[in-house]
Amino acid sequence: MTKKILIVDDEANIVISLEFLIRQAGYEFRVAHNGKEALERVATFEPDLILLDVMMPQINGFEVCRRIRENPDWQDVKIIMLTAKGREVEVTKGLALGANSYVIKPFSTKELMAEVKRVLGEE
Amino acid sequence: MRLPRFGWLPILVGVFTFLIGFALAWFVYPWLNNSDWVIYLVGLLALLLVGVGYTLNFLIQGYTHGVKQITEETKVIIRANPAHRVSVAGPTDVKKLAETINIFAGRFQDALDNQATQIQQARADLEEEKNRLAALMSELTEGVLVCNIEGQILLYNNRAKQLLSQLPGGFWGDKIGGFVGLGRSIFGLIDRNAITQALEDLAYRREKQRSPLVSQFVTTATNGQLIRTRVAPIPAQQHGINGFVLTLEDVTQQSQSSRRRDILLQALTEGVRSSLANIRSAIETIEQFPQMDAAKVGQLRKVIYDEALTLSARLNQITAEYDTDLRADWQLEEMLGSDLLWAIQRRFEDKLEVSTAVAEPEENLWLRVDSYSIVQAATYIMRRLKVDFGVTEVKLRLKQTGQLAAFDLVWDNGKVDMDTLWSWQNQSLTTDGGGSALTLREVAERHGGEVWCQADKTINIAYFRLLLPTTQAKPIRSVQIVQSSRPEYYDFDLFHQAGQTPEMDQRPLSELTYTVFDTETTGLNPSEGDEIISISAVRVVNGRLLRQDIFDQLVDPKRPLSLASTEIHGISSEMLAGQPTIEQVLPLFYRFTEGTVLVGHNAAFDMRLLQIKESKTGIKFTNPVLDTLLLSAVLYPNQKDHSLETIAQRLGVNIIGRHTSLGDAILTGEIYLKLVSLLAEQSILTLQDARSAAQKTYLARLNY
Numbered sequence: 001m002t003k004k005i006l007i008v009d010d011e012a013n014i015v016i017s018l019e020f021l022i023r024q025a026g027y028e029f030r031v032a033h034n035g036k037e038a039l040e041r042v043a044t045f046e047p048d049l050i051l052l053d054v055m056m057p058q059i060n061g062f063e064v065c066r067r068i069r070e071n072p073d074w075q076d077v078k079i080i081m082l083t084a085k086g087r088e089v090e091v092t093k094g095l096a097l098g099a100n101s102y103v104i105k106p107f108s109t110k111e112l113m114a115e116v117k118r119v120l121g122e123e
Numbered sequence: 124m125r126l127p128r129f130g131w132l133p134i135l136v137g138v139f140t141f142l143i144g145f146a147l148a149w150f151v152y153p154w155l156n157n158s159d160w161v162i163y164l165v166g167l168l169a170l171l172l173v174g175v176g177y178t179l180n181f182l183i184q185g186y187t188h189g190v191k192q193i194t195e196e197t198k199v200i201i202r203a204n205p206a207h208r209v210s211v212a213g214p215t216d217v218k219k220l221a222e223t224i225n226i227f228a229g230r231f232q233d234a235l236d237n238q239a240t241q242i243q244q245a246r247a248d249l250e251e252e253k254n255r256l257a258a259l260m261s262e263l264t265e266g267v268l269v270c271n272i273e274g275q276i277l278l279y280n281n282r283a284k285q286l287l288s289q290l291p292g293g294f295w296g297d298k299i300g301g302f303v304g305l306g307r308s309i310f311g312l313i314d315r316n317a318i319t320q321a322l323e324d325l326a327y328r329r330e331k332q333r334s335p336l337v338s339q340f341v342t343t344a345t346n347g348q349l350i351r352t353r354v355a356p357i358p359a360q361q362h363g364i365n366g367f368v369l370t371l372e373d374v375t376q377q378s379q380s381s382r383r384r385d386i387l388l389q390a391l392t393e394g395v396r397s398s399l400a401n402i403r404s405a406i407e408t409i410e411q412f413p414q415m416d417a418a419k420v421g422q423l424r425k426v427i428y429d430e431a432l433t434l435s436a437r438l439n440q441i442t443a444e445y446d447t448d449l450r451a452d453w454q455l456e457e458m459l460g461s462d463l464l465w466a467i468q469r470r471f472e473d474k475l476e477v478s479t480a481v482a483e484p485e486e487n488l489w490l491r492v493d494s495y496s497i498v499q500a501a502t503y504i505m506r507r508l509k510v511d512f513g514v515t516e517v518k519l520r521l522k523q524t525g526q527l528a529a530f531d532l533v534w535d536n537g538k539v540d541m542d543t544l545w546s547w548q549n550q551s552l553t554t555d556g557g558g559s560a561l562t563l564r565e566v567a568e569r570h571g572g573e574v575w576c577q578a579d580k581t582i583n584i585a586y587f588r589l590l591l592p593t594t595q596a597k598p599i600r601s602v603q604i605v606q607s608s609r610p611e612y613y614d615f616d617l618f619h620q621a622g623q624t625p626e627m628d629q630r631p632l633s634e635l636t637y638t639v640f641d642t643e644t645t646g647l648n649p650s651e652g653d654e655i656i657s658i659s660a661v662r663v664v665n666g667r668l669l670r671q672d673i674f675d676q677l678v679d680p681k682r683p684l685s686l687a688s689t690e691i692h693g694i695s696s697e698m699l700a701g702q703p704t705i706e707q708v709l710p711l712f713y714r715f716t717e718g719t720v721l722v723g724h725n726a727a728f729d730m731r732l733l734q735i736k737e738s739k740t741g742i743k744f745t746n747p748v749l750d751t752l753l754l755s756a757v758l759y760p761n762q763k764d765h766s767l768e769t770i771a772q773r774l775g776v777n778i779i780g781r782h783t784s785l786g787d788a789i790l791t792g793e794i795y796l797k798l799v800s801l802l803a804e805q806s807i808l809t810l811q812d813a814r815s816a817a818q819k820t821y822l823a824r825l826n827y
Contacts, residue, residue: 063545067542070578088525088527089572089573090573092573093575093590097575097577
């Protein structure tokens, strides 16, 4: 069964390449452009993995992560945080709130896809 | 004129005698011839004179004696005891005088009492003002110094001392700084020209009525610190200035960090510019020549990719470095984790009446925080928890994980709504009236940290977590020294010190500045190689012992300590390892004692130790020296025991903290101040008086 990935990022320019990479890797995907949309998509699309950007207006990545983990139905969804600052406190906070992994921007596309595979247990 | 009591008696006697005589004369007249009559009259007159004389004597006795007595007693009232009253006796007028004087004495006593109360009140007020000022100054993060126009320090706070004094690192440098202390000159610490220039600048601003009336400059301390000094004038009542106030701030870190940021910014702009230029030209070339061969396109693509990598790497590096510099800008202080928890607990319990348990944090967990804003943030969360959700019982905990410390505010999770808690992060902290405009998240970010809330449903608790960076643990050192008394030591001539000038000799003891000092040694024989292992001193200025103005330093003797000596002074070899050597410490101690009279108990012993080091260090202590042991012997020549303890007991000086060499120096100082006032009663007033009295006693004791 094809794994489903939700891309959550408010920056259209990075979404372009992410979409392309994920399609090429053979996954099914949807894109959400803000936190609110992301939570709606999680309910409807039921992804296996979320690529979640931290820095977003209104509901940021941390809050999206927390809300997902608060829902008992969504405990198994894997979350990879995309963080731009890369500070240790931020990474610690993300993991504490239930993220499975994190990738620091700017990232190498190869590393990102390798991490996606690893988290999905496809290695 | 009214007669005194019984004053009529002699007159009555006189009149009675006269009448009897006259009556007798009347009876005997027939038998007398003319000449006998004359003799009889003369006899009668003589009798009358005796009566009058007796009366006069009585009157004179009553008046003059009474007045003399009144005079003496009045003197007692004026000079010694205002509560004394003149005895009321003697003739009525004398009694009246005595009564009047007594009324006057009563008024006099009232006036004195009143004056004393007023003085006491004024003193208490002054003391309170002083304490308030001292408390205020000690809380300041800036150093503050008040100087008179000659540059003498009149007031300073600890921070100023800390900034300007030799720091531990200073021992290892070759430059020697000055000491901060009352009555010392500021010019020994800060370049005179810089201050003069600032004062001139201020005079100019004043003349031109420019504000603010503050001038500033940056100086380098002897240990390389950059200290920004602001100078503000203290205007005189008439014209010109009385002195100036200096505020000091260590800007070493700030300026380093801003310099580093400048470099980073430059590196960023230049680096980004060239990489971007390369990427842009590559892309534009591809766009302009669609028919370009594949090999060339591949080459240009590689350029784009490589440059993007360079940009990533540069950004990563800058993020890492800039992060610490950003934090250095905020006023953070180092604080023990447990102290922070304690402060928050107290605040919760006092202000919010919330029962607060504290989980004991790890020992030596140091944080770099602005404690005020952290306490404020915690209080904000707690207040809202209490008001919005009725939480009245919480637990505080602090855990260290790697370079980070997690501060948690934990409570039993009832019906608390996480979305609400989450929204608090972005609201400004407006607790207890004077709130700050910062949000919880901003407070966290300024500390280089993060804040969030979380629920642990398995054990039904929820917590707010504040993640903070930790800092290096600070070593805590405490030294306990137990000392036994030394034998009296006469191997050094105290009385012929080169630094004794005639001018100094003539000055009153109460006006001189003293360094009261004490040493600990490896043993009692300096000539046989016993060494100093600790020097402590305290200054006495204007008859006041300045407990803040101290010198207290352990010294590595570069030789093993005997177990016996460790038992006496409690200093072990481990405590001395890594301490500066006597060659490093003496130059500093010399600076500390400059221009003062040295005071020690059995000072000859300590002076001998310093003298032995002369050839090695090139430092010669030429200060005049006074010995409390000898001065005590001057006052109590018949007592044999002049040990520190005995003198202290004799003079009623409290023996507290006598287990450190600093404690001994302070005790000696207190004793010395008592001795000075007792010596004054024996007309020993100047330094010369004290020295010659001590010398006589010294010789007497030698003979003895």
